[in-house]
Every structure is written in C-alpha cells, then in structure tokens.
Amino acid sequence: MARTESEHPTELELELLKVLWDESPLPVREVRARLEADANRPLAHSSVITMLNIMHRKGFLRRRKEGKSFLFSPKVKKESVTGGMMGDLLSRVFDGSPSAMMLNLLETTDIGADELAELRKLITQKAKERKQ
Amino acid sequence: MARTESEHPTELELELLKVLWDESPLPVREVRARLEADANRPLAHSSVITMLNIMHRKGFLRRRKEGKSFLFSPKVKKESVTGGMMGDLLSRVFDGSPSAMMLNLLETTDIGADELAELRKLITQKAKERKQ
DNA sequence: AATAATCATCTAAATAATTAAAAGATGCTT
C-alpha cells in the first residue's frame, strides 16, 4: 500500500494559492510570472499548468475558459485553508491543545511589544465573550 | 527534476517520534505495539523497521545494538521539532507574523477561560521581559 | 544437531509530489 493524498495544500500548491488569493482570476502565464517574482520559484510554463490542473482536480481551484486560454481562481478561502493547516498541526503536534500551541509560539518567536499589547487586548475580549 | 526531502518529520515519522519521546530507548517490536495502541496505526513489523531506519538515516533517531536487536531513541528534542514545524507554518502561511498566527488560533479554536487567563499572564510576563 | 523463534536486510510495490519536454490544437499575421 502507499500514502494518501493530503487534504491540505502542499508546499508548492500553497504558493500557487497565495498568488491567486492575491489576485484572480489569472491565466497560466501570469501565475507563472508571479510565482517567479513573489516566491522566487521559476517553473516552466508546462509545470505550472500541470500543477494548476492537479489543484483543479483536487478541488482547490476553479477553472474557466476565456477565449483560448483558461483562467484560474481559488475555490477555497484563505481562511479555510489556513485554519485547516493550523488545525492539522494543532492535533498532530500539540494533541489538540491551543494553549500549548500558543505557549510555544510565545516562547520561540519574537513578538513586538505593541503586538503583545494587542494580543492581550484580544484575549481579554475573548474571555469576556466566553462569559455569556 | 523532483522534490526534496523535508527537513521536518512527515506524518508517520512524527507518530514514531511521539512514541519514542514518550519512552525510550525501545526495540522495534515495542515501537510497533505502541504505534498501534497510541496512534491506531497497525503496521507490519518490517514496515516499522524500514521507517525507523529511514529516520535514523535522516538523523531523527539514534540506534544502539542491545543483544541481538536494536534499540531506538530520539536524536532530536521534541521542542526542537515542534519549534521547527511551527516556524515552517509561520513563514509559509502567515508570512512570518506570530501575532497573525496567534490571532488565527484565538479565532478558530476554543480555549478555556482558565487557559485564557493563563495566557494573558504569560503575555504580560513576556512584555515585561522585552522592556529590559 | 536440528528446528523453531526472532531480528535485520534486501527488495519491491504503489501512490504522491514536482518538474518539464513533446505533441497537438487553435487562432493570428503576413
């Protein structure tokens, strides 16, 4: 037997989604150009088409014929993908404990003072909401 | 051309690491048993050996001969792997903004009131540390 | 000593992911 297709976008798929979340619909040629410019990933035209078609098959993208070429757009929302990937890591790495995940983030990254203040405000807000 | 080996453990590799982080060193047979019990993943003995050897080659594990069988232990710390995977998601999904990542976590998961209070305390603590 | 039990290594397979050339189709230009 072998592995199963991931429900989340892979490395390259995410880069392509980022391009299209930023602006869409776009033709292949444009996606290719932005992938090189934004993600420093210069792929051949045919490689980009292959990936976009795979992503279409997987249900990540929408495809529409415009004249002789296809235009691609995201079918999945950024928030949904992001949330899914976070949830995946949350369950696989932190056994489903959001606070453990947060703690890790606090300890391993460098967050600015102003952002810390902002976060504290958000947490206070969240705590209030829970009370109702 | 093709893809490159990930610097982070894969799905299955992480499950194996979890077993060994929990207790080590362990012989293959024991790893196999716990993988089935803890992760509900019943693999053939030879499959487990194959994976453990691959992980040894990748530098995730240490291997020591004890009598006729091998004992495996983690070579990488849990904190290091966790931090690496978090950092990966942080840069790939949230463009390196920890506060954006935190915000997502706050909004998409359900954190208990007591944990929220704990987190607020930690953030306050962190803010103080930054002042020095 | 012969046999069984237990391990490891070798080999192999199937699917996923990534990259791209070659071939085919279609429309544009001169």
Added chain:
DNA sequence: AAGCATCTTTTAATTATTTAGATGATTATT
C-alpha cells in the same frame, strides 16, 4: 494559405513516502 505564436494535453522522469513480503542471520529450544 503558410507560418508563427500561444495554449493545452499527453507523456515521462525523478524523488519522497508508506507499506510489506522474502530472505538471511542469529539465538534459543528440544
């Protein structure tokens, strides 16, 4: 109409990941 430009489809090659059988080695048992 011929040729060029531009797209898509088809085909293929390579590495990674996951799973496991077959084979061989070593130790324990009868």
